[in-house]
Amino acid sequence: MDIxxxxxxGIIFSFAVVFIGLxxxxxxxxxxxxxxxxxYRIID
Known part of the structure; x- marks a missing residue:
């Protein structure tokens, strides 16, 4: 694997972590x- x-x-993994966190x-x-x-306070 090259850089x-x-x-x-790494970018895809970080996006996945952020999405799961959200x-x-x-x-x-x-x-x-x-x-x-x-x-519900407004409705009452």
């Missing part, structure tokens, strides 16, 4: 409760 292939794999952060139950709470 171009190694750098390409998914975990977005679908975290604690965040969902914090975001949804004001909506």
């Amino acid at each position: 171009n292939q190694i750098s390409y794999l 998914v975990v952060y977005y679908f975290n139950n604690g965040r969902k409760e914090r975001v949804e709470k004001p909506k």
